[in-house]
Each structure stands twice: as C-alpha cells, then as structure tokens.
Amino acid sequence: MTLHAPYDPSNIFAKILRGEMPSVKVYEDEAALAFLDVFPMGEGHTLVIPKRGEARHFIDLPEAEVGGYMLSVQKVARAVEKGLSPDGVRIFQFNGAPAGQSVFHLHFHVLPVWEGRAVGPHATGAMKSAAELDPVAARIRAGF
Numbered sequence: 001m002t003l004h005a006p007y008d009p010s011n012i013f014a015k016i017l018r019g020e021m022p023s024v025k026v027y028e029d030e031a032a033l034a035f036l037d038v039f040p041m042g043e044g045h046t047l048v049i050p051k052r053g054e055a056r057h058f059i060d061l062p063e064a065e066v067g068g069y070m071l072s073v074q075k076v077a078r079a080v081e082k083g084l085s086p087d088g089v090r091i092f093q094f095n096g097a098p099a100g101q102s103v104f105h106l107h108f109h110v111l112p113v114w115e116g117r118a119v120g121p122h123a124t125g126a127m128k129s130a131a132e133l134d135p136v137a138a139r140i141r142a143g144f
C-alpha cells in the first residue's frame with residue numbers, strides 16, 4: 001500500500017527543502033539539496049533529495065527529473081569521497097516502509113565506509129546536533 005500513497009508535503013524533508021526546518025547542508029543546485037543525516041550510520045552520512053517531482057520513491061520520480069537528480073547524487077558522492085577519503089562509498093535508497101524507508105520524500109543515502117570501522121544501524125540512536133555535524137560537513141563542502 002505505501003508504495004501507492006500520495007505524496008505528503010508535510011514530511012520532514014519537504015520542510016527542510018522549504019526552509020521550515022533546519023539542516024546541515026553540504027550542497028545545493030537546481031535539481032537537488034544535500035544535507036547530513038541526523039541519525040548517521042557513520043561519519044559523513046549524507047542525504048540527497050530532489051527539489052522537484054514530489055516523489056515519495058525513486059520509482060515514482062517523473063522521468064524528466066531523473067537525469068538531473070542522479071547527476072547531483074553522483075556529484076555529492078564524489079565530494080564525499082574527495083572530502084573524507086573513505087575506503088568505499090555506499091549509495092542506497094529505499095522504496096516504501098517494508099523496504100526500510102522512514103521518510104517519504106525521495107532521498108539517496110551517500111554513506112562513506114572505512115575498512116575496520118563498523119557501519120551503524122539505520123535511522124536509530126541519538127540525534128546529532130548541528131554543532132556535531134558541522135566539522136564533517138565542512139570537509140565534504142571542500143570536496144566540491
């Protein structure tokens with residue numbers, strides 16, 4: 001059912017996009033906004049959301065929006081790699097609550113991974129403050 005629910009503009013990422021809620025931004029262009037996850041699975045865990053299309057999931061993003069948005073996702077992933085020098089980068093995205101999705105405005109996760117450093121659980125734990133996230137955000141911004 002959740003895959004076919006209508007887009008709800010009161011979701012938290014839509015509020016961030018409209019500037020109604022704060023976020024630690026690392027990048028913005030005409031297609032996308034990228035900011036740090038406040039429940040990170042690891043240092044530098046970044047979310048990239050499309051600005052247009054009002055899509056809950058990747059599978060319902062209008063085709064005309066896919067190209068620009070995916071270019072932005074790649075741009076952010078490159079900056080994360082350049083800024084943080086991880087050993088690997090996970091890029092992933094969930095479609096629907098049964099698949100693990102918890103916020104229903106389309107987003108790709110960009111998660112840097114280091115050898116020997118455990119990846120944390122998804123969307124749990126204590127919420128990070130802007131002060132805690134700012135230093136890593138600055139390193140990612142320097143990667144663009």
Ligand code: DGP
Binds near residue numbers: 036039100101122
């Ligand atoms: P997903 O489960 O794929 O829908 O991922 C949603 C992610 O968003 C999850 O990793 C936690 C994160 N998150 C939840 N609420 C907020 C918020 O208010 N701000 C930010 N920056 N991230 C959030």
